Amino acid sequence: MGTLLLASSEDPASMNILSKVLELEGWGDSRIFSHGQVSRHSCGRVDALLIDELHIWADGIDSEHESVTGSIVDEVLVLSKHVSASETPALTLHAVGVPGEYPHGKKARSGGITGSAVPPSPRFGELFRTMNRIAIELGLEKEYDLTMEATHHGPLLETPTLYLEIGSTAEQWVDERAARVWSETISLCLGLSEGSTNTKWTGSGNVMIGLGGGHYAPRHKAVISSSEVWVGHILANYAIVFEDQDDDSIPLGPWAHAVRTAVESTRMAFPGGNVFAHLDRKSFKGWQRQALTSLLSELEVPVLRGKQIPLP
Amino acid sequence: MGTLLLASSEDPASMNILSKVLELEGWGDSRIFSHGQVSRHSCGRVDALLIDELHIWADGIDSEHESVTGSIVDEVLVLSKHVSASETPALTLHAVGVPGEYPHGKKARSGGITGSAVPPSPRFGELFRTMNRIAIELGLEKEYDLTMEATHHGPLLETPTLYLEIGSTAEQWVDERAARVWSETISLCLGLSEGSTNTKWTGSGNVMIGLGGGHYAPRHKAVISSSEVWVGHILANYAIVFEDQDDDSIPLGPWAHAVRTAVESTRMAFPGGNVFAHLDRKSFKGWQRQALTSLLSELEVPVLRGKQIPLP
Amino acid sequence: MGTLLLASSEDPASMNILSKVLELEGWGDSRIFSHGQVSRHSCGRVDALLIDELHIWADGIDSEHESVTGSIVDEVLVLSKHVSASETPALTLHAVGVPGEYPHGKKARSGGITGSAVPPSPRFGELFRTMNRIAIELGLEKEYDLTMEATHHGPLLETPTLYLEIGSTAEQWVDERAARVWSETISLCLGLSEGSTNTKWTGSGNVMIGLGGGHYAPRHKAVISSSEVWVGHILANYAIVFEDQDDDSIPLGPWAHAVRTAVESTRMAFPGGNVFAHLDRKSFKGWQRQALTSLLSELEVPVLRGKQIPLP
Numbered sequence: 001m002g003t004l005l006l007a008s009s010e011d012p013a014s015m016n017i018l019s020k021v022l023e024l025e026g027w028g029d030s031r032i033f034s035h036g037q038v039s040r041h042s043c044g045r046v047d048a049l050l051i052d053e054l055h056i057w058a059d060g061i062d063s064e065h066e067s068v069t070g071s072i073v074d075e076v077l078v079l080s081k082h083v084s085a086s087e088t089p090a091l092t093l094h095a096v097g098v099p100g101e102y103p104h105g106k107k108a109r110s111g112g113i114t115g116s117a118v119p120p121s122p123r124f125g126e127l128f129r130t131m132n133r134i135a136i137e138l139g140l141e142k143e144y145d146l147t148m149e150a151t152h153h154g155p156l157l158e159t160p161t162l163y164l165e166i167g168s169t170a171e172q173w174v175d176e177r178a179a180r181v182w183s184e185t186i187s188l189c190l191g192l193s194e195g196s197t198n199t200k201w202t203g204s205g206n207v208m209i210g211l212g213g214g215h216y217a218p219r220h221k222a223v224i225s226s227s228e229v230w231v232g233h234i235l236a237n238y239a240i241v242f243e244d245q246d247d248d249s250i251p252l253g254p255w256a257h258a259v260r261t262a263v264e265s266t267r268m269a270f271p272g273g274n275v276f277a278h279l280d281r282k283s284f285k286g287w288q289r290q291a292l293t294s295l296l297s298e299l300e301v302p303v304l305r306g307k308q309i310p311l312p
Numbered sequence: 313m314g315t316l317l318l319a320s321s322e323d324p325a326s327m328n329i330l331s332k333v334l335e336l337e338g339w340g341d342s343r344i345f346s347h348g349q350v351s352r353h354s355c356g357r358v359d360a361l362l363i364d365e366l367h368i369w370a371d372g373i374d375s376e377h378e379s380v381t382g383s384i385v386d387e388v389l390v391l392s393k394h395v396s397a398s399e400t401p402a403l404t405l406h407a408v409g410v411p412g413e414y415p416h417g418k419k420a421r422s423g424g425i426t427g428s429a430v431p432p433s434p435r436f437g438e439l440f441r442t443m444n445r446i447a448i449e450l451g452l453e454k455e456y457d458l459t460m461e462a463t464h465h466g467p468l469l470e471t472p473t474l475y476l477e478i479g480s481t482a483e484q485w486v487d488e489r490a491a492r493v494w495s496e497t498i499s500l501c502l503g504l505s506e507g508s509t510n511t512k513w514t515g516s517g518n519v520m521i522g523l524g525g526g527h528y529a530p531r532h533k534a535v536i537s538s539s540e541v542w543v544g545h546i547l548a549n550y551a552i553v554f555e556d557q558d559d560d561s562i563p564l565g566p567w568a569h570a571v572r573t574a575v576e577s578t579r580m581a582f583p584g585g586n587v588f589a590h591l592d593r594k595s596f597k598g599w600q601r602q603a604l605t606s607l608l609s610e611l612e613v614p615v616l617r618g619k620q621i622p623l624p
Numbered sequence: 625m626g627t628l629l630l631a632s633s634e635d636p637a638s639m640n641i642l643s644k645v646l647e648l649e650g651w652g653d654s655r656i657f658s659h660g661q662v663s664r665h666s667c668g669r670v671d672a673l674l675i676d677e678l679h680i681w682a683d684g685i686d687s688e689h690e691s692v693t694g695s696i697v698d699e700v701l702v703l704s705k706h707v708s709a710s711e712t713p714a715l716t717l718h719a720v721g722v723p724g725e726y727p728h729g730k731k732a733r734s735g736g737i738t739g740s741a742v743p744p745s746p747r748f749g750e751l752f753r754t755m756n757r758i759a760i761e762l763g764l765e766k767e768y769d770l771t772m773e774a775t776h777h778g779p780l781l782e783t784p785t786l787y788l789e790i791g792s793t794a795e796q797w798v799d800e801r802a803a804r805v806w807s808e809t810i811s812l813c814l815g816l817s818e819g820s821t822n823t824k825w826t827g828s829g830n831v832m833i834g835l836g837g838g839h840y841a842p843r844h845k846a847v848i849s850s851s852e853v854w855v856g857h858i859l860a861n862y863a864i865v866f867e868d869q870d871d872d873s874i875p876l877g878p879w880a881h882a883v884r885t886a887v888e889s890t891r892m893a894f895p896g897g898n899v900f901a902h903l904d905r906k907s908f909k910g911w912q913r914q915a916l917t918s919l920l921s922e923l924e925v926p927v928l929r930g931k932q933i934p935l936p
Contacts, residue, residue, distance in 0.1 A: 009395040012482065019399060019481075030397040032464065033550055034413040035421045037397045052368060052399050052465070056676065066423070083633040085654040085661045085674050087643060101658040109659045109688070110676040126481040152656065153676070170636065170798075172667075174482075215656040238657055269536040321707040324794065331793075334709060342709040344776065344839040345862055346725040347733045348708045362709050364680065364734040364777070376733070486794075 002198075003075045003190055004065055004159075007254070010054045011167040013081035013178060020176065020183035021079070025194055033068050040071075045198070046190055055080060055155060056111035057140035062159040065085065075121045076159050077186065081166025084173065090167045090229050091181055092216075093127055094149035095120035095164055095232070097265065100239030100258035111154020115254075117233060117261050119160040119269035120151075122201035124231035125224055127162065127186065131185045132225065140177060148224070150215050150236035151262070160269040201230070203272040206310050209262055209301070210234035211292060213280030223278055223306050231290035232266030235259065237283050242291070251291050263299050276302045278309065295307055314357035314510075315387045315502055316377055316471075322366040325393035325478040325485035330360060332488065332495035333391070336504055340585075341513035345380045347373065352383075357510070358502055359383050367392060367467065376470040386432045390472050394479025401445055403493055404480045404528075405439055406461035407432035407544070409577065410507055410553030412570035423466020427566075429545060429573050431472040431581035434513035435501055437536055437579060438541035439474065442538065443497045460536070462527050462548035463574065472581040476538040483529070499580065514543070518622050521613070522546035523604060525592030535590055535618050544578030544587065547571065549595050554603070563603050571604065575611050588614045590621070626669035626822075627699045627814055628689055628783075633751070634678045637705035637790040637797035644800065644807035645672060645703070649815055657692045659837050660684065664695075669822070670814055671695050679704060679779060680735035686783040686795065699745045700783050701810065705851040706791025707913040714791045715759055715805055716840075717751055718773035719744035720781070721889065724863030724882035732845050737777020739878075741857060743893035746776075746825035747813055748855035749848055751786065755809045756849065762805060768796075771847070774839050774860035775886065825854070827896040830934050832856035833886055833925070835916060837904030847902055847930050856890030856899065861907050866915070875915050883916065900926045902933065 007018035026042040051058060055078050062073045084094050089102055097117025098108045104115030112118075121127075132146045153163075157265035164186075166178045184193075191198030207230040210220030215236045224231055235258055243253040250256075266275055277296050281289065296303055319330035338354040348363035361377055367390050375386045394404050409429025410420045416427030424430075433439075444458045475594045476497075478490045496505075503510030519542040524530030536543055547570055555565040562568075572596060578587055587609050593601065608615055629640035650666040660914030673689055675682060679702050686697045706716050721741025722732045728739030736742075745751075756770045788810075790802045808817075816872035831854040834844030839860045848855055859882055867877040874880075890899055901920050905913065920927055 009393075015395075018397065022397060031550070032462075032548065034410060034426075034464075037395075039397050048397065050395065058421075061421075081633075083639075083661075083674065083676070085642065085646060085672065087662055098658060109682075109685075114658075150656075152658075171641065175531070185548065236656065238655070321705075326708075327793065330709065331711060343862070344774075344860065346722060346738075346776075349707075351709050360709065362707065364707070369731075373733075 003077060004062065004270055005046065005048040005186070006058070006061060006076055006078045007048065008055045009050060009052055011081050012170065014055065014079045014177065016174050016179040017079040017164070017166065017182045018048060018177035021048060021186055024183060024187050026182040026192060034069050035064050038069055043192060048236055054154050057062045057107045057155060057270070058266045059154065059156040061155065062157045073159050075123070076157055076161040077121065078163045079182070080163050080165045081173045082165035084168035087169050088145055089143055089172045090145040091131055091178060092147045092149050092165045092167065093124070093131065094163050096153060096155070096161050096163060096235070097149040097151050097233070098153065099151070099261035100235060100241060100254050102254040104160055104257070108154060113156050115257060115261065116156060116264040117151060118157045119265045120232050121162040122230060122269055124162055126199055127164070127185060127189050128224060128231070130189055131181060134184045135181045138177060138181060140181060144178065147216050148221055148234070150161065150217055150234045150239065152298055155220060155239065201270055205230050205273055207232050207270045207273040207275045208309065209258065209266055209275060209277045211240060211277055211279050211282040220278055223309055227309055229309055230270060230273065232269060233262035235262050242288050245287055251287065253300060256295055259295055260299065263301055275290065276304045278304060280308070315389060316374065316385045317358065317360040317498070318367055318368045318370070318373065318388055318390045319360065319362045321362060321364050323393050323516040324482065326367065326391045328486050328488065329391040329468045329494045330362060332491035333360060333498055336499050338504060347376050347380050347444040350411045353503060353504060355576045358504065362469055368465050369467060371466065371468040372465065374469045383472050387435070388469055388473040390432065390473065390475045391494070392475050392477045392478035396480035399481050400457055400583065401455055401484045402457040402459055403443055403490060404459045404461050404477045404479065405436070405443065406475050407436065407463040407546070408465065408473050408475060409463050409545070410465065411463070412547060412553060412566050414566040416569070420466060421528035424468050426467060427569060427573065429463060429577040431577045432544050433474040434542060434581055435511070436474055437541055438511055439476070439501055440536060440543070441461070441496060442501055443493060444507065446496045447493045450489060450493060452493060456490065459528050460533055460546070462529055462546045462551065466468060485606060513582055517542050517582070517585055518587040519544050519578060519587045520621065521578055521587060521589045523552060523571065523589055523591050524549055524595040531592045532590055535621055539621055541621055542585065544581065545574035547574050554600050557599055563599065568607055570608055575613055588616045590618070591615060627701060628668065628686065628697045629672040629701050629703060629810070630679055630682070630685065631672065631674045631703045632679045633674060633676050635705050636794065637681065638703045640798050640800065640803040641703040641788070641790065641806045642672060642674060644803035646808060648811050650816060657687050659692050662693055665816060667816060670816065680777050681779060683778065683780040684685065685779065686781045690729060696781050699747070700785040701745065701779055702785065702787045703806070704787050704789045705797045706789035708792035711793050712769055713767055713796045714721070714769040714771055715755055716771045716773050716789045717755065718787050719746070719748065719775045720777065720779070720787060720859070721775050722777065722784050723775065723885035724859060724865060724878050726878040729883070729922060732778060734828055736780050739885065740780060741775060741889040742781045743889045744856050745784040745786040746824070746854060746893055749788055749853055750823055751788070751809060751813050752848060752855070754813055758808045758872040759805045762800060762801060764805060768802065771840050772845055772858070774841055774858045774863065825894055829854050829897055830897045831856050831890060832933065833890055833899060833901045835864060835883065835901055836861055836907040837902050841905045845901055847933055849890060851933055854894060854897065854932055856893065858884035859886050865906045866912050869911055875911065880919055883919055884923065887925055900928045902930070904926060
């Protein structure tokens with residue numbers, strides 16, 4: 001197998017996207033299992049799973065799907081609503097985890113376990129760039145922000161995972177045009193449509209981790225848009241918390257664990273990859289940047305500037 | 313008392329059906345209790361309870377209702393949405409439990425405790441046949457599948473229970489015509505409307521357990537539609553899992569526990585009844601059918617074919 | 625700081641009110657934190673927090689907001705849907721807790737911990753009277769019941785809290801006019817609009833606790849409407865449960881704990897206040913009234929009749 005598309009009946013945007021995905025050719029009839037309803041695509045590499053629970057609480061659904069259905073899951077794409085206080089319509093995607101939350105080891109408010117992260121699906125960059133292209137083709141780029149988000153929320157899974165989202169109010173959650181952007185993006189990137197290719201990580205390449213900036217990661221997004229780089233975790237400033245520093249010692253705070261976790265988790269998703277970091281430099285103070293650079297050097301993760309990022 | 317109609321404010325179909333039910337004559341004002349809002353019908357045999365939690369998680373709500381209100385609950389009818397990946401509009405009902413899920417004793421993904429089942433309300437057959445008749449009278453039979461489902465999901469209750477559902481997308485959940493089918497069915501079967509009768513199990517009769525087939529149980533449904541048999545649990549193939557058999561010994565796997573549990577749970581709902589099993593024969597391999605027959609014989613449950621099922 | 629406005633993306637009415645509140649002038653951009661999205665008002669006294677979890681389950685969100693953002697929270701106003709089986713459109717507010725539920729110390733069906741109560745925000749009376757005035761100004765008083773409710777449901781918080789609600793079906797949850805009543809009420813009572821004042825408890829005044837009557841507290845509401853009294857917990861009869869009394873001893877049952885808890889919790893919200901009780905006399909039997917009066921006397925809480933309640 002390959003990809004598990006995860007939808008939840010509690011989430012109207014999730015149902016909207018699932019519905020459009022199942023209109024693609026090649027799906028078999030859905031079957032009820034103990035954990036949910038499963039449709040299998042005739043390509044043999046994609047299952048769609050509909051569960052009753054909201055997906056952010058569905059810890060371990062990847063291994064449960066494997067044990068119940070016998071499928072092998074090596075990627076989870078969660079179909080989800082996006083919510084924002086600003087109510088800006090948006091198509092967005094992001095990796096999962098709460099590596100910067102502290103204290104560690106507790107159930108986080110929006111799912112997941114504080115201090116931990118889920119490996120990102122290696123398709124992050126390609127899904128983002130394809131979603132952008134399709135949204136423009138369908139004429140939605142003026143109505144919807146086409147964006148990505150920093151790593152946040154649950155569930156806790158072992159398999160490389162991404163959230164694909166429509167937001168940010170009920171009006172957009174049920175917009176079939178927005179769902180179509182995601183269904184076509186999925187179809188192309190997973191090789192479900194004729195002529196499309198199922199691009200997979202093959203063990204070599206440059207993989208970018210984004211550190212710093214706001215939740216919608218504008219500087220990292222600019223780099224990812226204009227290159228063909230592979231993309232791992234993106235940690236916004238709120239996930240890289242430093243305690244104030246009085247002297248020249250290494251600053252305390254949850255930041256170091258968050259960065260280590262993001263690097264490890266990205267390496268798990270891209271075995272053999274050259275992981276490098278891209279910093280939103282202006283979002284850090286000098287001593288914070290220095291602490292980050294020093295830790296990244298210890299982790300053997302070079303820090304590259306935008307211009308240094310290798311072209312495809 | 314008698315029947316507890318359970319609705320949840322988290323479920324739009326549940327609210328839709330409750331609203332239509334409360335339009336029937338004879339309801340008193342609703343009263344707030346610690347577990348939810350209770351309306352009592354003047355017949356003295358029916359309470360409607362509205363809770364905030366989604367009903368599939370409401371383990372023990374039957375005994376809580378008894379202790380908080382002093383009512384005796386001997387039947388729970390849950391008003392619910394139905395969800396399916398295929399998006400087929402449907403009116404459906406089913407018994408509750410996850411007797412085939414393994415390992416046992418854990419909280420299941422969609423509520424209930426793995427390995428356990430809730431006794432089905434003895435009104436299963438009558439509710440199904442009445443719902444069919446009313447849906448046809450109201451001209452909905454072309455728009456909606458009129459169907460039943462195999463036993464699945466939570467909550468865990470002690471009282472005989474059925475789920476009455478509208479599905480399978482948000483469009484149907486709020487369809488007042490669909491809600492009216494259920495409100496009239498409830499009114500007739502519970503004896504709330506003039507001239508209707510409150511048919512109860514009186515300690516003798518033939519009670520069918522359905523084993524095998526898909527989730528929507530077409531072969532069992534055919535028998536139940538064309539007879540007046542009482543109906544207990546229906547287990548679909550996914551709940552009767554055999555491990556592959558190498559020799560002639562009794563096959564291992566969760567199947568035996570699931571069947572025993574379904575039989576015991578059905579007998580609790582129909583004390584004194586003649587419980588028999590109807591098999592969807594083509595859905596089993598020969599050695600599986602043999603294992604089932606042997607276990608059913610040990611449990612003193614005869615296996616009957618469609619033609620052998622006693623007429624009313 | 626001062627006030628935390630709490631909204632949940634699972635609750636359409638909550639999102640509707642939040643949206644109208646954020647249209648008021650003076651809000652900064654929203655920022656993502658580990659517990660949710662935070663917008664800060666330029667007055668420096670009000671944060672709006674949007675969480676993914678339904679608010680009734682958000683135990684401890686007040687102290688989590690403090691530790692994550694560094695803000696001091698001394699009041700929580702929860703923006704919420706209201707649900708009622710009768711489907712009456714309503715604008716309503718109420719304090720939080722389940723002090724009358726028994727046995728104590730357990731997670732209650734609709735959130736909170738049985739036997740405990742959350743201090744009510746001291747703004748209860750003023751918010752109620754302002755909401756009434758604005759709803760009439762906007763011409764909604766014929767369409768919506770303008771009401772208050774007895775203390776009920778969760779979450780468990782330490783900070784003085786009120787629920788501000790729109791009900792009671794999905795049609796009203798998304799009514800922007802209803803949301804505007806609450807946004808203008810909040811703006812006026814929190815001093816966000818020009819010329820408005822941020823009325824705070826300053827350590828002296830008469831504070832009414834309401835005991836007895838139905839959930840919508842008509843007799844207590846009449847007193848609160850026609851006075852400028854401060855308002856604490858209101859316990860409906862269902863939260864003041866007496867066991868039947870055989871002799872002249874003090875009656876047993878959860879009532880005494882509920883009343884003690886309501887008094888203590890109200891005193892925490894109004895330090896230095898003159899707490900008195902107003903009884904819905906007809907809702908109690910003579911021996912119940914006597915038991916209440918005796919307990920209230922022991923707690924040094926005078927019982928006042930409507931006419932005795934001091935004018936502003």
